[in-house]
Amino acid sequence: MKAEPILFEKERFAAKRLPREEYIDCTFRHCDFTGADLRGCSFVECRFEHCDLSTARWTNATLRDVLFSDSKLLGAAFCDCNPFLWSADFEACRMDFALLNGMRLKKQRFVRCRLQHADFSGADLEGALFDECDLSGAVFENCMLEKADFSTALGYSFDLSANRIRKARFSLPGIRELLERYGIVVEP
Structure with a gap:
């Protein structure tokens, strides 16, 4: 009972x-x-x-x-939690400066969260959803981002070659910001 x-x-x-x-x-x-x-x-x-x-x-x-x-x-240093x-x-949620580095976060859901300057370095975010999230200044380095959904997220910018991004989803405004660091201009 x-x-x-x-x-x-x-x-x-x-x-x-x-x-x-x-x-x-x-x-x-x-x-x-x-x-x-x-x-x-x-x-x-x-x-x-x-x-x-x-x-x-x-x-x-x-x-x-x-x-x-x-x-x-x-x-919040969630990377210190028991991973089991x-x-x-x-x-x-407001999760600025959260530490999620090195975590296994497959299919993780972040909905309408502010994750400014959060650290995802080395995290496995395969299939993760960032629905209407503010990712300004968030760190994505050596991450598994395959099938991750950034299509409604804002403010993300990371090195495409430093992450695995196959089949990740982005919106047109977001991809513009993502490619801006490479000096690439996307016309409407």
Whole structure:
């Protein structure tokens, strides 16, 4: 028998260690995790709605079937999380300076997220979706971007020869920006 979902609302975990290490089927709504110590915590089938998780420490944290919605994740070092069965979706999140480098993010979904200056270096983003995302200043170097969808994303610019991009999707305005670094002009 499945336990009842747990709701944490307007809790302040800022700059603290969380009271428990395992959270299953929990919703965190309007909670402040700024600088919180999430090291070793496990979040399974959890939702973070309208939360501030900026600069939280994610070392060895487990994220499995987690949704971040309308949340702030400035400087989030997701690359420090436990990679085993890692799965998270991001909707309408502010993720400037997030660290996702070296991660296996196949079919990862980023929807209406601001990912300015996020670092994806060495990440496997095969089939990833960047739907209406702002990728200004984001770093894509030595990435697997095959079948990734950038067709509604904005602001991305990366070296085509430094990434695997076969069958990646781009829009005409986006491809103009992408080719601009090579001095190529695309006429309408």
